[in-house]
Amino acid sequence: MVEQLSPLEPVFRPGSHGNFVDGVGVTLSEIAPGSIVQLAAWPGEEKKLMATIGSVTGLKLADGAGTGASSERYTAFGFAPGKFLVSDASEGLATAFAGKVTAAIGTITDLSHGRTAIRIGGPKSEWVLAKLFAVDFALAAFPQGSGISTTHHDVFTQIQRSGPDSFDLYVFRSFARSFWKMLCHASDEVGYEVR
Amino acid sequence: MLITCPYCGPRDVSEFAYQGDGNRTRPDPASTDPEAWNAYVYDRLNPAGLHNEIWQHAGGCRAHLAVVRDTLTHEISSVRFAREHGAPAHGRRKPGAKA
Numbered sequence A: 001m002v003e004q005l006s007p008l009e010p011v012f013r014p015g016s017h018g019n020f021v022d023g024v025g026v027t028l029s030e031i032a033p034g035s036i037v038q039l040a041a042w043p044g045e046e047k048k049l050m051a052t053i054g055s056v057t058g059l060k061l062a063d064g065a066g067t068g069a070s071s072e073r074y075t076a077f078g079f080a081p082g083k084f085l086v087s088d089a090s091e092g093l094a095t096a097f098a099g100k101v102t103a104a105i106g107t108i109t110d111l112s113h114g115r116t117a118i119r120i121g122g123p124k125s126e127w128v129l130a131k132l133f134a135v136d137f138a139l140a141a142f143p144q145g146s147g148i149s150t151t152h153h154d155v156f157t158q159i160q161r162s163g164p165d166s167f168d169l170y171v172f173r174s175f176a177r178s179f180w181k182m183l184c185h186a187s188d189e190v191g192y193e194v195r
Numbered sequence B: 001m002l003i004t005c006p007y008c009g010p011r012d013v014s015e016f017a018y019q020g021d022g023n024r025t026r027p028d029p030a031s032t033d034p035e036a037w038n039a040y041v042y043d044r045l046n047p048a049g050l051h052n053e054i055w056q057h058a059g060g061c062r063a064h065l066a067v068v069r070d071t072l073t074h075e076i077s078s079v080r081f082a083r084e085h086g087a088p089a090h091g092r093r094k095p096g097a098k099a
């Protein structure tokens, strides 16, 4: 196994920052899943792909746009018609899908080294994210487990709600350091903890 | 301006890329008819009112969408996946027809 390096390393400063005298508004962390895989179904094969995701991860995906679920080990959510992002705390997820997502069902793209996953949690998570993305982050509009694709200043971002006040953000690894710094600036006024 | 993507829901126009007039019909690639190609590349209705357009949700699900937009008010009266029923029927014109 190769040693995993984080693109955030030069700017990742654990501890409390910004205006935290009245409490920490958000906590920022890197999730660093072992595997991140994008799965895409050919037209009409979406149900089979969702069933395959279920058989590999044990996650049950409901019908509908942006459907998602997560467990201790896995996360999965739809981010486009027939397309899903799946992560695994362990390495080797693309291999687990190989042979199960057959050429007749769709395609597998291993993005483990192509994305950086960042978690923002805490009472001000929605507030901070709403500064960056023109998306409704309220729980009613963005239920737990569900996912979206959106953009901040051309940095394409896939977001899954991982808890009532927690979101997982997947960004291109080459943009991750810049995005992280911007997220820190956006969190400054509410006080943030990096860990 | 908001465009309600059939997959993503209402999103700011900055997430979308305009892909051009939705009324055009591409000539057969084997065609050497210069009038048909000229019409496809250059002729536009430029209506004051409802206009069929193709947009891509480039900063979202990346689907191509068939949108009907009012060029006077920017009101969006319909959005659907471009792949679902071919080009929208509204305002469709024949190649070479003058505005």
Ligand SMILES: [Zn+2]
Residues within 6 Å of the ligand: B005, B006, B007, B008, B009, B057, B060, B061, B062, B063
């Ligand atoms: Zn969309």
